[in-house]
Amino acid sequence: MSQNLFETFAARMQERGDADFITTRDGRRYSHADALAASGRLAGALAAQGVTPGDRVAVQVDKSPEAILLYLACLRIGGVFLPLNTGYTADEVRYFLADAEPALFVCRPAALEQARAVAGETGCPAVETLGSDGDGSLMEAAQRATPFDAFEPREQNDLAAILYTSGTTGRSKGAMLTHHNLGSNAATLAEAWRFTAEDRLIHALPIFHTHGLFVGCNVTLMAGSSMLFLPSFDADVIFQEMPRGTVLMGVPTFYPRLVADARLTPEATASMRLFVPGSAPLTAETHREFERKSGHAILERYGMTETNMNLSNPYDGERRAGTVGMPLPGVEYRITDRETHEPLPNGQIGMLEIRGPNVFIGYWRMPEKTREELLEDGFFVTGDLAMVDEHGYVHIVGRDKDMVISGGYNVYPKEVEQVIDEIEGVKESAVIGVPHPDFGEGVTAVVVPEAHARLDERDVIDFLKDRLAKYKQPKRVLFVDALPYNTMGKVQKNELRKNYQDIYR
Ligand code: MLC
Ligand code: AMP
Numbered sequence: 172m173s174q175n176l177f178e179t180f181a182a183r184m185q186e187r188g189d190a191d192f193i194t195t196r197d198g199r200r201y202s203h204a205d206a207l208a209a210s211g212r213l214a215g216a217l218a219a220q221g222v223t224p225g226d227r228v229a230v231q232v233d234k235s236p237e238a239i240l241l242y243l244a245c246l247r248i249g250g251v252f253l254p255l256n257t258g259y260t261a262d263e264v265r266y267f268l269a270d271a272e273p274a275l276f277v278c279r280p281a282a283l284e285q286a287r288a289v290a291g292e293t294g295c296p297a298v299e300t301l302g303s304d305g306d307g308s309l310m311e312a313a314q315r316a317t318p319f320d321a322f323e324p325r326e327q328n329d330l331a332a333i334l335y336t337s338g339t340t341g342r343s344k345g346a347m348l349t350h351h352n353l354g355s356n357a358a359t360l361a362e363a364w365r366f367t368a369e370d371r372l373i374h375a376l377p378i379f380h381t382h383g384l385f386v387g388c389n390v391t392l393m394a395g396s397s398m399l400f401l402p403s404f405d406a407d408v409i410f411q412e413m414p415r416g417t418v419l420m421g422v423p424t425f426y427p428r429l430v431a432d433a434r435l436t437p438e439a440t441a442s443m444r445l446f447v448p449g450s451a452p453l454t455a456e457t458h459r460e461f462e463r464k465s466g467h468a469i470l471e472r473y474g475m476t477e478t479n480m481n482l483s484n485p486y487d488g489e490r491r492a493g494t495v496g497m498p499l500p501g502v503e504y505r506i507t508d509r510e511t512h513e514p515l516p517n518g519q520i521g522m523l524e525i526r527g528p529n530v531f532i533g534y535w536r537m538p539e540k541t542r543e544e545l546l547e548d549g550f551f552v553t554g555d556l557a558m559v560d561e562h563g564y565v566h567i568v569g570r571d572k573d574m575v576i577s578g579g580y581n582v583y584p585k586e587v588e589q590v591i592d593e594i595e596g597v598k599e600s601a602v603i604g605v606p607h608p609d610f611g612e613g614v615t616a617v618v619v620p621e622a623h624a625r626l627d628e629r630d631v632i633d634f635l636k637d638r639l640a641k642y643k644q645p646k647r648v649l650f651v652d653a654l655p656y657n658t659m660g661k662v663q664k665n666e667l668r669k670n671y672q673d674i675y676r
Contacts (some may be wrong), residue, residue: 175325175388176350176357176669177246181207182194184394187368191397193236196408199305200484201236205519206243208318213244215316216309217275220297224323226274227333229262229295231255231277233303234378234402236661238312244671246350249323250274252519254379255343255542258640261285267335268293271345271535280307303402317399327351333535334381336476337574337583344475345535353616356479356526357389359499364445364470365486366394366418372423373409375401375425381476381492382450382579387420394625410434416541418445422579423611424451431459437466437492445470449480451568451611455493471495473567478551479529479542482565494564502527505550506557509571512546520568523557523635524550573610573664575604580642582614584664587635587643591616594634597625601654601662616636616645617667626650646658648676 184192187203194200195250201209222228228250232238248301253271257279264286268276278286280300290298291517300307316483325331329351333345360366372391376383391398398661399416401408406428409419419425425450429435446461449472473495474480481504498504505514506521515521526549531649532579533541544552554572559565575582584602591600604612620626628648649671655663 172592173245174327174350175249175322176331176354177243177322179316179354180392181322182245182541183392187383187395189370189504190368190395193239193389193398193400195235195400196412197536197669199236199436201240206236206240207312209237209240210247212313212316213240213309214247214311214319216299217244217248217250218319219312219316220275220299222250222274222463224325225330227251227271228275229253229255229268229271229273230301231257231259231279231282231379231508232277232301233257234400234549234666235301235304235305236400237301238378239648241309242384242388244319244332244367247322248319249325251330252469254332254334254384257377260637260640262633262638262639263288263449265293266343267290267345268295270343271333274297275638277301277309279303284344291428307462325350327441328532329582332534333559334476337586343372344537346531346541347533347535348479348531351484352394352479352529352531353389355383355501356385356499357393358388359501360480360483361394363483363486363499366390366396367396369413370396370417370444370596371393371415372396372398372418372420373412374398374402374420375404375409376419376421376579377403380579381474381479382420382422385479386439386447386449394631396657402490405429405654406432406434406536410439413440414442418447419443420447420449422450423457423674424446424578424609426453426457426461430457434539435461440465440467441653445486447472451576458490459624473555473565474621475553475555477524477531478527480516481525481527481529484564491562491564494560494566495567497563499527499529502529503550504565506559512550512552518561520556520558523553523555523565523567526550526577544616575602577604577607577612578610579616582643587645589614590638591631592617592674595628596621597631598624599654599669601664603664603671605668605674606647610646611646613646613675614643615671616648617654618648618650619652620650 184203184207192203202660299309330582335343472483484490556569587602607613631648
């Protein structure tokens, strides 16, 4: 495999020529050949902006085909793509720009003024815009630029992307992913899931995370398939489009929503060949109900930002409900004692650790965090608790890390607690995830007010509004006189989770 991932993609795009690459419901279309040419023009625009190999390009834009062309352009010139959740507030973006020091920040046209201010404060030298219709200054610059028709040679450990995952201590960590990490995983998944040029992926996920960007788009590029780009999940649209699709990928929230819909039948899904969930646990019940109603056995897989995809149920063979299957080719896993990292006997619950060409090379400018989580022998400590059953299927049974997953988005309690604790009248707080029928877990704040403070649920939520992305904001805020502490002085979150387990049911 070539070292610059773009070279691999370009070879497939050349072969696929006029075949669809990305289409949208409002009639926009890029063939593979169109996308190849447009990525050259965009690469020319990036070069004209002064982006050189190794430079970060931070991107906070709405989903569009052009945003993927920008990703390709960035790979092409050896830049490091740094996508940001569109829900992040200016406060949140300021941290990412200051930490990553990008050479360019691409924002939504409507956010230009705010983006310029944040770029100015953080020393980012250039800002361009890209809108959801392919509008904005970046595409205009691409029209004028001298196309960059080659690609920058890269070593296999050169960075292709940095994706930020929030840190358990509240500080987000930039996971450094190489061309080899992304390329090897895309090739493995395309093969394991039997992707071909005939596939049409119904793409309803955001493109700023591993799932929508790398699993969805890289696999499509690797196999020369096509994608229907939808702005977000909408069950009506999914049912309208399934007769023209072959694969759907989604976070677990997608699947109970489809199961609850009377339109889910074998006839409605007749042209589909694969449904893949991931990013959070899918219940065994949803798996079974989906199969009962549609005739399709869901193929669940397990991955994370730092490692791409690691484990998957088999394409041929039994796809077991409530499990994430076996290691993908080239990936090794072990289930270990959390303290010693010694492997445990089969059947016991322990820390899941992963090694393989898919595993990242460390956290951006955080050597200590890297050493803690990426062990000397190459195994990455996932923070997920797992066990393997007698059939060799891995079950994810819990998390050792203090993290909530709401609708597929990770929320780090510490980060939310720190902001709540700034509110006048708050003595302390604990943020937990408790079962939520739609989002899997609902972010929930338990707050201890100062004596005589006058504070209600609305006050807390209003305070968080401009400070934290919407999905991090608690769905409920509950007030208590004191938090339960153990003898080590740690808040007993298990007890809180038990007390409030039914509030969303
Ligand atoms: C929306 N809301 C959420 C939310 N999504 N709240 C908490 N958590 C979420 N995930 C808010 C909305 O702002 C709205 O608030 C209210 O909840 C109802 O919104 P909705 O219309 O029902 O939401 P919808 O647009 O349908 O979005 C839900 C969703 C979306 C699950 C489809 O969040 C989504 O696409 N998530 C995907 C995240 C993802 O890509 N994760 C992959 C990470 S990679 P109000 O107040 O306005 O009503 C990874 C590695 C791996 O984890 O293994 O893949
Ligand atoms: P992220 O950091 O956003 O990449 O999220 C990765 C985390 O999502 C993992 O560490 C797991 O906790 C969770 N995850 C991903 N896939 C699954 C799955 N199939 N089942 C359970 N948890 C999952």
